[in-house]
Amino acid sequence: MSAPERIPPRSVTSVDLLAEGELTVRGRIREASNAALFCTVAYEGQEASCVYKPVAGERPLWDFPDGTLAEREVAAYEVSEATGWGLVPPTVLRDGPHGEGMVQLWIEATPDAELLALVDGEEPGPGWKTIGFAEVGEGRTALLVHADDERLRRMAVLDAVINNADRKGGHLLPTGAGRLYGIDHGVTFNAENKLRTLLWGWAGEPLTAEAVDVLKGLQSALGTSGALAERLGGLITAVELDATRARVDELLESGRHPQPSGEWPAIPWPPV
Structure with missing residues (x-):
């Protein structure tokens, strides 16, 4: 008699684990403006740490419909995956x-002093891009800069597409493996221009060839x-989806990184 066929175990992806696993709350992340809970999730012998933001814990915002921030976070992930950048x-x-x-x-970040800095003078040094001037106390100002880093530049393009307001x-x-992730995408995909970011260093500059190819794919x-x-149709409104298409079209038509509109504060506060 032949041996029974062995079925190899199914490969469990991170999305499988998050979607199907048993979620256990371990504590609250107090720095968050909305309810954010630190959890573990376990499924088919695998376990990971994660963040759980219940809709019931969202604070109402004047410019975003109530109870939609969680869906916008998922929509930002979907767009990031579609770019192939995994941001x-x-x-x-x-x-x-x-x-x-x-x-x-949950992403275990590794502090990276080479992404953002405050410097004296009116011009950034080599390898840095200007964000703007910031008050540092006692009537002094310093130049706030970010690194001229490919990972940040990709993030700037993603933020322009999803209209990130924060x-x-x-x-x-940043991680020890050299990856860079962005989090907290609840205030995204507004139909009005709400782009507010620290990553203005490339404003008005031509998009990279890579970014143009990614935008064409989007x-x-x-x-x-x-x-x-x-x-996205199940996560944001039809009007917001049309506005997302329009932003991609505008980026491709101009071929350049967007510039502050002047209709909305360009830099979030506090910036860090």
């Missing part, structure tokens, strides 16, 4: 101990029959 940690929308919410893989320095998580994926458009 947003795996993120899902699911039920949890406090109701439906966003669950995102790209603070603390939302940038343009196709956001078409009426595109897979990305279908996924």
